Amino acid sequence: MNTQTGRPVNDVSCVDIAGLFARVGLTSFGGGLSAWLYREVVTQRGWLDEGEFLSAMTLGQILPGSNVVNLSVYVGYRMCGVPGSVVAVVALLVPPMIVIVLVTSVFSAWIQGSAVHAFLEGVAAAAVGMTASVGVRSARIATDARRWPLALIVAVFVAVGLLRWPLVPVAVAAGTAGVLLSRRTAPDA
Known part of the structure; x- marks a missing residue:
């Protein structure tokens, strides 16, 4: 969608979307799909900028369902609406x-x-590396x-990765802390 008009981007067709996502689905393994989509959607095609892609990925991670499916829904919608x-x-x-x-x-x-x-x-190790690269970015x-x-x-990594605390309460606590810290450190409007 065009950010000014709220309408789908006209120069990307559903055929373009189908070709990209079919190729990504057929040639990717495991958790590396987000990194692959980043490369295709941001770096090679310029359909989204880096910030918007990472925001969409974050949104896909907090919504129920598969992260990459949620990300696909977002990218497809931004380019051609519901279809x-x-x-x-x-x-x-x-x-x-x-x-x-x-x-x-x-x-x-x-x-x-x-x-x-x-x-x-070996493929799983490669997928972990690709996912880690998106996390670092x-x-x-x-x-x-x-x-x-x-x-x-760091706090979320320690809580979930090392202490094995449940993800949902940690994510809610981190999200709440993020909102509070953001408001506290935001410049006065």
Whole structure:
């Protein structure tokens, strides 16, 4: 959507969205989808700027459901409205689902092998690295203007990652703290 008019961007078609999201869905593994979408949507195509993408990713993480599906809904909507959202989600999910069903039905005995598990562990490690890169980029942008978000990032990491506290109460507490700190440190209007 155009930020001034609230209407979908006219130069991106639903076919463009379908092609991108189908390719991302078919060529990505695990948690690296957000990083891949960042590269495609921000860096290569310029559909969204970095700040808007990271805000959409944050929104996708706090809403129920899969982060990347929520992000796909947002990107599709920004480009082509409701039809763009539907196309983005369907193109992201259906082609890989078909491939997985076909592959598992053909290679069901072979998939139990140790080489396949080792390969998938390597892919999982790569996905973690890609996700971490988006997290570092988000942290850099969040801490550019102010330093207090870094304290919240560290606190959430310690609470959830090390102490294993439940994510929802930690996210609510961090969100509340963010609002209060933002109001406290905001310049007087």
